[in-house]
Amino acid sequence: xxxxxxxxxxxxxxxxxxxxxxxxxxxxxxxxxxxxxxxxxxxxxxxxxxxxxxxxxxxxxxxxxxxxxxxxxxxxxxxxxxxxxxxxxxxxxxxxxxxxxxxxxxxxxxxxxxxxxxxxxxxxxxxxxxxxxxxxxxxxxxxxxxxxxxxxxxxxxxxxxxxxxxxxxxxxxxxxxxxxxxxxxxxxxxx
Amino acid sequence: xxxxxxxxxxxxxxxxxxxxxxxxxxxxxxxxxxxxxxxxxxxxxxxxxxxxxxxxxxxxxxxxxxxxxxxxxxxxxxxxxxxxxxxxxxxxxxxxxxxxxxxxxxxxxxxxxxxxxxxxxxxxxxxxxxxxxxxxxxxxxxxxxxxxxxxxxxxxxxxxxxxxxxxxxxxxxxxxxxxxxxxxxxxxxxx
DNA sequence: CAGCATACGGAGCTAATATTCCGTTTGTGA
DNA sequence: TCACAAACGGAATATTAGCTCCGTATGCTG
Numbered sequence: 298x299x300x301x302x303x304x305x306x307x308x309x310x311x312x313x314x315x316x317x318x319x320x321x322x323x324x325x326x327x328x329x330x331x332x333x334x335x336x337x338x339x340x341x342x343x344x345x346x347x348x349x350x351x352x353x354x355x356x357x358x359x360x361x362x363x364x365x366x367x368x369x370x371x372x373x374x375x376x377x378x379x380x381x382x383x384x385x386x387x388x389x390x391x392x393x394x395x396x397x398x399x400x401x402x403x404x405x406x407x408x409x410x411x412x413x414x415x416x417x418x419x420x421x422x423x424x425x426x427x428x429x430x431x432x433x434x435x436x437x438x439x440x441x442x443x444x445x446x447x448x449x450x451x452x453x454x455x456x457x458x459x460x461x462x463x464x465x466x467x468x469x470x471x472x473x474x475x476x477x478x479x480x481x482x483x484x485x486x487x488x
Numbered sequence: 489x490x491x492x493x494x495x496x497x498x499x500x501x502x503x504x505x506x507x508x509x510x511x512x513x514x515x516x517x518x519x520x521x522x523x524x525x526x527x528x529x530x531x532x533x534x535x536x537x538x539x540x541x542x543x544x545x546x547x548x549x550x551x552x553x554x555x556x557x558x559x560x561x562x563x564x565x566x567x568x569x570x571x572x573x574x575x576x577x578x579x580x581x582x583x584x585x586x587x588x589x590x591x592x593x594x595x596x597x598x599x600x601x602x603x604x605x606x607x608x609x610x611x612x613x614x615x616x617x618x619x620x621x622x623x624x625x626x627x628x629x630x631x632x633x634x635x636x637x638x639x640x641x642x643x644x645x646x647x648x649x650x651x652x653x654x655x656x657x658x659x660x661x662x663x664x665x666x667x668x669x670x671x672x673x674x675x676x677x678x679x
Numbered sequence: 680c681a682g683c684a685t686a687c688g689g690a691g692c693t694a695a696t697a698t699t700c701c702g703t704t705t706g707t708g709a
Numbered sequence: 710t711c712a713c714a715a716a717c718g719g720a721a722t723a724t725t726a727g728c729t730c731c732g733t734a735t736g737c738t739g
Binding site for chain 2: 696697698699700
């Protein structure tokens with residue numbers, strides 16, 4: 298809500314970048330358990346410097362999560378251009394999943410995006426919701442998607458697919474999970 | 489592996505029960521974050537007593553998780569009696585999900601049953617695997633289930649459904665998730 | 680290049696929790 | 710009822726991780 302980052306000193310700007318970068322790496326590897334000390338060390342700065350830039354650990358995490366959610370919006374926007382609506386939807390799901398592959402932190406952020414109260418993410422989520430909702434409507438109208446499917450359902454199944462990625466039950470492959478779910482999203486034959 | 493619980497003193501046996509019971513309650517509410525102090529307090533015993541019965545927190549949690557996995561096996565065994573194989577499978581899924589509803593600790597245990605190394609659970613899981621595998625085979629033979637479905641897939645989709653229960657993305661209902669997945673488990677019409 | 684506001688570093692403070700230790704209490708067999 | 714091993718209670722300890730504080734260093738402006 299504030300853009301008061303007037304003329305940051307050169308070293309400060311450089312360090313901020315390094316901290317974000319180190320944070321991304323360690324958040325990807327360790328999730329929210331990532332430790333501030335280690336982030337500082339990897340960034341090559343002192344802990345005090347990390348706290349100068351981000352008042353709390355949560356602020357640092359939120360800042361990274363926001364970036365990532367924005368990415369989801371961009372993925373969806375790009376996929377919307379696909380002519381076939383069903384294909385567009387599957388592309389959003391697959392690309393989003395691929396985007397968090399190997400990134401434990403964002404897997405958890407994606408699954409728990411409601412539970413944890415990331416602040417300042419609303420805007421990014423709203424964009425995603427708008428685009429995906431349009432794609433869904435188009436696919437339903439084309440008769441390629443079950444008529445009762447909603448954006449909330451989209452979040453729900455993405456959460457499930459991500460859980461396969463994170464927990465790897467039985468070493469399972471998320472692409473298989475996606476395939477099964479995708480089949481379940483077709484309109485029921487006749488009933 | 490050891491049955492050296494020869495003649496536990498009466499108060500000790502009573503306390504052990506109380507600790508398990510308090511542990512179940514708090515584990516259900518708080519998950520693995522449940523605190524030993526609080527468990528002791530709720531059980532009406534000192535912390536030392538808890539540690540006399542369970543050498544570590546993990547030992548206490550494992551002991552409870554083992555009980556619960558056994559329950560899954562019993563649910564499956566019961567469901568196997570259902571004549572219609574497809575119905576039997578859906579019953580296992582639904583009943584298992586219901587069994588962990590409102591129990592945060594077991595939701596996490598179920599999703600992370602591979603990741604976390606609960607020791608001494610193998611036996612319970614083997615029973616579950618055997619029963620469910622039989623049900624799956626029967627349903628496939630009846631043409632009611634996609635032919636490539638395996639027990640690993642079962643674990644995978646259960647993990648997904650449980651994630652809806654735990655993370656509640658957009659306030660989603662796990663029964664809806666189950667319904668969608670169940671549709672995806674049907675044999676593909678023609679392809 | 681001087682002066683100073685900005686920024687840095689990291690030792691140490693604090694809070695939260697699992698776990699230990701040992702003096703006290705109690706069930707039980709003789 | 711006695712004696713004592715078994716069990717208990719909970720203060721104290723150990724550890725971990727987020728965060729603060731303040732003395733020091735350094736870009737930037739004039």
